[in-house]
Amino acid sequence: MSKDRPPVPPQSASGMAGGERRAAAPSAATGAASSAERKAAPVSSPPAETKAKAKPRAAAAGSGWGLLPRIAVSLLAAFHVLAAFTAPWYIQLRPILRPALPPGTVPRDAQGREIPLEQLDPQQFPPIQPVLPRALAYGLRHYTNLLYINNGYDFFSPDPSVSHIIRYEVFDQSAQKIAEGKLPDRRDHWPRLFYHRHMMLVEQSRDPAMEGRGWENAIARELLEKHEGDAIRLTMVRHHLLAPQQVMAGERLDAPATYEDLGVLEYRRPRAAAAPSEELPRGGS
Amino acid sequence: MKGAWSNISGYFSELWAAWNRFWFTPVDPATLSLVRLLGGGMLLYTHLVWSLDLSGFIGPDGYTPLAFMDQLQREWSVWSVFAWTGSMWGVWTIHIVALVAFAMLFMGLFSRTSAVVAYLLAVSYAHRVTPGAYFGLDKANCMIALYLVLGPCGARYSLDRLWRLRRGDQAPAPPSVSANIAVRLLQLHLCVVYLFSGLAKLEGVTWKLGTAMWWAAANYEYQSLDLTWLAGWPMLVALITHLTLFWELFYCCLVWNRFTRPIVLWTAVVVHGGIALFMGMITFGLAMIIANLSFLRPETVRRWVDPVANRVALALVGRRVG
Numbered sequence: 311m312s313k314d315r316p317p318v319p320p321q322s323a324s325g326m327a328g329g330e331r332r333a334a335a336p337s338a339a340t341g342a343a344s345s346a347e348r349k350a351a352p353v354s355s356p357p358a359e360t361k362a363k364a365k366p367r368a369a370a371a372g373s374g375w376g377l378l379p380r381i382a383v384s385l386l387a388a389f390h391v392l393a394a395f396t397a398p399w400y401i402q403l404r405p406i407l408r409p410a411l412p413p414g415t416v417p418r419d420a421q422g423r424e425i426p427l428e429q430l431d432p433q434q435f436p437p438i439q440p441v442l443p444r445a446l447a448y449g450l451r452h453y454t455n456l457l458y459i460n461n462g463y464d465f466f467s468p469d470p471s472v473s474h475i476i477r478y479e480v481f482d483q484s485a486q487k488i489a490e491g492k493l494p495d496r497r498d499h500w501p502r503l504f505y506h507r508h509m510m511l512v513e514q515s516r517d518p519a520m521e522g523r524g525w526e527n528a529i530a531r532e533l534l535e536k537h538e539g540d541a542i543r544l545t546m547v548r549h550h551l552l553a554p555q556q557v558m559a560g561e562r563l564d565a566p567a568t569y570e571d572l573g574v575l576e577y578r579r580p581r582a583a584a585a586p587s588e589e590l591p592r593g594g595s
Numbered sequence: 596m597k598g599a600w601s602n603i604s605g606y607f608s609e610l611w612a613a614w615n616r617f618w619f620t621p622v623d624p625a626t627l628s629l630v631r632l633l634g635g636g637m638l639l640y641t642h643l644v645w646s647l648d649l650s651g652f653i654g655p656d657g658y659t660p661l662a663f664m665d666q667l668q669r670e671w672s673v674w675s676v677f678a679w680t681g682s683m684w685g686v687w688t689i690h691i692v693a694l695v696a697f698a699m700l701f702m703g704l705f706s707r708t709s710a711v712v713a714y715l716l717a718v719s720y721a722h723r724v725t726p727g728a729y730f731g732l733d734k735a736n737c738m739i740a741l742y743l744v745l746g747p748c749g750a751r752y753s754l755d756r757l758w759r760l761r762r763g764d765q766a767p768a769p770p771s772v773s774a775n776i777a778v779r780l781l782q783l784h785l786c787v788v789y790l791f792s793g794l795a796k797l798e799g800v801t802w803k804l805g806t807a808m809w810w811a812a813a814n815y816e817y818q819s820l821d822l823t824w825l826a827g828w829p830m831l832v833a834l835i836t837h838l839t840l841f842w843e844l845f846y847c848c849l850v851w852n853r854f855t856r857p858i859v860l861w862t863a864v865v866v867h868g869g870i871a872l873f874m875g876m877i878t879f880g881l882a883m884i885i886a887n888l889s890f891l892r893p894e895t896v897r898r899w900v901d902p903v904a905n906r907v908a909l910a911l912v913g914r915r916v917g
Contacts, residue, residue: 373615373619373620373621373772374621374772375619375772380615380618380619383618383619383776384614384618387618387776387779387780390780391780391783391784391787394783394784394787395787398787398788398791399791402791402794402795402798451670451672452670452671452672453672455670455672455673455674456672456674457718457737457741458718458721458722458733458734458737458741459737459738459741459784460673461734462791462795463731463734463787463788463789463791463792463795464791464792464795465731465792465795466796466807466811467792467795467796467798467799467802468795468796468797468798468799468800468802469799469800469801469802469807469810470801470807470810470811470814471810472814473814473815473816473817475816494816501644502819502875502876502877502878503640503641503644503732503877503878504644504647504648505875506730506875506876506878507644507652507724507728508728509816510727510728510729510730511652511658511659511727511728514726514727514728514729517726519726520726523663523666523667524663525659525663528657528658528659528660528663529658531656532651532656532657532658535656536651549815549816551810551813551814552813554809554813554825554826554827554829554832555826557813557823557826558826558827563813563815563818563823564815568815
């Protein structure tokens with residue numbers, strides 16, 4: 311872009327307008343240093359101590375940026391890196407929050423049976439909060455949200471896990487099947503990135519935080535629209551992984567036995583005059 | 596006492612000097628320009644693919660309707676330009692503008708302006724599909740686009756550069772402090788990404804036992820090349836798993852040392868190249884490799900890329916880029 315273009319070759323000091331251009335040639339950089347820095351620069355064979363003090367100033371002068379801009383940018387950079395660090399730090403801690411129990415305590419019910427931690431009443435045993443990452447993440451959330459650096463980076467972690475598929479069948483008004491398919495589908499969803507988006511759609515619809523929000527209905531509605539059908543049946547399927555020993559024994563990764571139906575959702579297109587959509591029991595979670 | 600004070604002040608003096616060298620040394624914008632060229636291409640391709648089902652993924656009544664997103668994203672700072680339009684023609688208009696901006700960034704036309712527009716639009720898509728259909732690619736794309744905004748990303752390997760050559764301006768791209776700041780921030784962000792990716796793996800069992808790579812390879816939905824032969828090579832599976840985990844955990848330390856940096860960066864190419872080839876996430880693998888290129892010295896970039904850039908410049912404007 312023309313703004314970055316030096317009007318004349320950088321060797322010429324007259325063409326070094328602007329911080330970055332001034333930095334182009336060493337002579338220009340020295341010339342562009344602030345007067346305070348020029349005063350501080352060693353003149354001739356300074357003693358060792360003076361050299362040590364002058365070194366950082368000389369290094370800084372090479373940038374052509376004055377002290378105040380450098381301090382301001384340094385603070386902004388430090389703030390930004392802290393924000394980029396804080397978001398994944400807190401996100402990563404959220405799934406491992408445990409109820410606040412004294413060390414060694416085993417919660418038991420009235421019959422003396424051990425109560426699993428996840429079943430403890432959060433009102434009675436509120437989780438231990440990581441106070442510092444939580445406070446930082448909360449304080450910086452608008453900054454991290456605005457820049458989309460509000461992410462965790464848990465690729466294939468904590469462990470690689472199973473995949474899920476949505477199988478669907480679309481019916482017309484006379485209950486005849488007019489289309490069927492699955493999400494994701496290697497044959498239909500090409501290129502690979504398009505396939506991967508469908509794969510993520512299915513996986514993210516299964517996020518525990520989404521439970522009960524009716525996301526399955528939105529997927530059903532969209533598929534009905536695409537196929538111009540009247541009713542649809544979605545089946546959430548889990549595809550289990552095989553251990554190395556099973557593969558060595560000749561089992562295939564896509565063997566029918568590796569698929570497990572988790573639940574079915576039937577959805578009918580709402581009609582203008584009809585009552586609210588006829589929804590059968592939810593599935594998929 | 597005087598000696599102790601001298602040592603302390605000397606320490607802080609050297610620290611400040613090192614800080615200044617790290618952030619404020621003007622550098623050739625070749626590295627940032629290469630990241631722009633490749634990152635811009637990735638942004639263009641990534642968003643072009645949305646065109647295949649724009650109404651489904653981005654449309655107001657698609658798989659993740661706007662009303663549904665409103666329930667989830669209550670913070671005003673979770674923003675997307677797609678929230679401002681309730682019609683598909685509005686969505687398509689924004690989409691076409693976005694594709695033009697990504698293409699301009701890729702080609703280096705009005706690079707700084709297109710970098711700002713491209714970044715804002717990339718974040719808009721990412722927020723629109725979070726949750727919905729986002730994954731690591733969107734995080735990597737937005738991270739790269741964010742730092743392109745900060746420096747002269749079109750100083751080299753761009754139409755801007757060719758346009759200047761055509762007008763007779765053969766001055767080399769000047770070293771730039773903002774190019775250095777942009778690259779430094781990208782490098783540091785990448786260190787954060789790998790550190791937390793490694794730490795998250797420590798929460799699991801399979802990464803520590805050395806079997807995680809098998810379970811990733813045995814996932815039929817991810818698989819793009821058959822890796823079931825790994826079942827007979829448990830030692831190899833364990834080696835790859837442990838290496839990946841330790842590489843991620845120590846990336847943020849080892850990548851700064853000039854002796855270990857080549858090993859760390861080539862490992863990045865192998866790991867992400869493997870993800871691209873075998874697990875079908877070609878775009879994500881490439882985006883992470885592009886981000887890793889930020890650690891290349893400008894001289895290295897110029898040695899590899901300038902010959903190609905010169906050929907292009909000779910063909911288009913009859914001059915070498917210099």
